[in-house]
Amino acid sequence: MPTLKPITIVGGGLAGLTLGIALRKKEIPVTIFEAGNYPRHRVCGEFISGRGQAALTRLGLQAELEPANIARTVAFFSETKSTAPRILPEPALCLSRFVLDNSLAEKFRQLGGQLLEARRFTHEFGEGIVRSTGRRVPVNQTGTRWFGLKVHVRKVSLAADLEMHVSPRGYVGLCRLNEDEVNVCGLFRKRADENPSARNWREILCGKIGSPLHQRLAAAEFNAHSFCAVAGLSLRPQRAVLRAEICIGDAITMIPPVTGNGMSMAFESAELAIEPLAAWSRGETSWNVARQKISQRCDETFARRLVWAKWIQRLLLTPGLQNPLLAVATHNEWFWRMLFEKTR
Secondary structure (H helix, E strand, O other): OOOOOOEEEEOOOHHHHHHHHHHHHOOOOEEEEOOOOOOOOOOOOOEEOOOHHHHHHHOOOHHHHOOOEEEEEEEEEOOOOEOOOEEEEEEEEEOOHHHHHHHHHHHHHHOOOEEEOOOOOOOOOOOOEEEOOOOEOOOOOOOEEEEEEEEEEEOOOOOOOEEEEEEOOEEEEEEEOOOOEEEEEEEEEEEOOOOHHHOOHHHHHHOOOOOHHHHHHOOOEEEEEEEEEEEEEOOOOOOHHHOOOEEOHHHOOOOOHHHOOHHHHHHHHHHHHHHHHHHHHOOOOOHHHHHHHHHHHHHHHHHHHHHHHHHHHHHHOOHHHHHHHHHHHHHOHHHHHHHHHOOO
16 A cells, blocks of 8 residues: 655634544554644634534544534524524534533544644745635725634523624624523624734624623623634635635634634535545645646635625625515525525
8 A cells, every 4th residue: 555645724713623534544654734723712603504414424523522512593683683593594502612612622632643733834835835814914804803712601691592783883692502691602703903912802702882782781791711713804706716826624624603604614625635535635636736736626616605695794794784684584594594594
């Protein structure tokens, strides 16, 4: 049997760990470089919807999802209006990244993978190296910057399993995890000349005084150790075929979090990369052919989803449209289902 060529994955998030596990099941030597340590909290909606659950089932990772809480209902809120709770077209899973990432990391180690924690990759990218790091750029097209905040809270009563609160500045999602814990995750925009330290992170996440979001979190117990932040996010759709490297997950592109599909895309892109990378490792194809196959598959799978997500986010963040959109979502079944089906 010919010697299998090793593969290095840069970034030990959902996509990198999932790919690493799948390749190790094929006995391919895999090393993952991860700048942080496990377990750790990550800015994330912690909400798995769409095709991601099916991808994990095909990869034999159902056990990693067992601690998840099942979400069946969703409600949307503006600063003054709200929808009634609605049934999700398909149930979703709510699971802490603190738990999930650590579980995947342990699975990868058990399969014989080499996981280098607290290690940044400092070499050049080339053959045998996959990029699975999040994309960050300083400024987006409109001259504003995006940043994300996340914290876990307790003693919060939700109207639905998932709540989405929109405002002119951004949006905050609340979803119930297990053991009476609620994930509060928000994406916000600021002007390039605005000082982000001018406001307390809890102030930003809790929203405008008097809003449904502020009322919801007024008596919440915040777990300060779970707080995390990320800045410089780009939400411009990107095509994988334009990248010179093999990229998966957010390293390809980041879908607007309002669609609740980022975790799913991480799992899906990892699955799409398995067969071409395994073929390269066995010496059956070139690295360039593997890159082309992976990028084409990812673009075919995600392109339409990204376009819909871009326009849905733009509409939801237009102040004059927020309340009318909530009214339409409450009374129009077609519009309601379209919001989910087109982005998942």
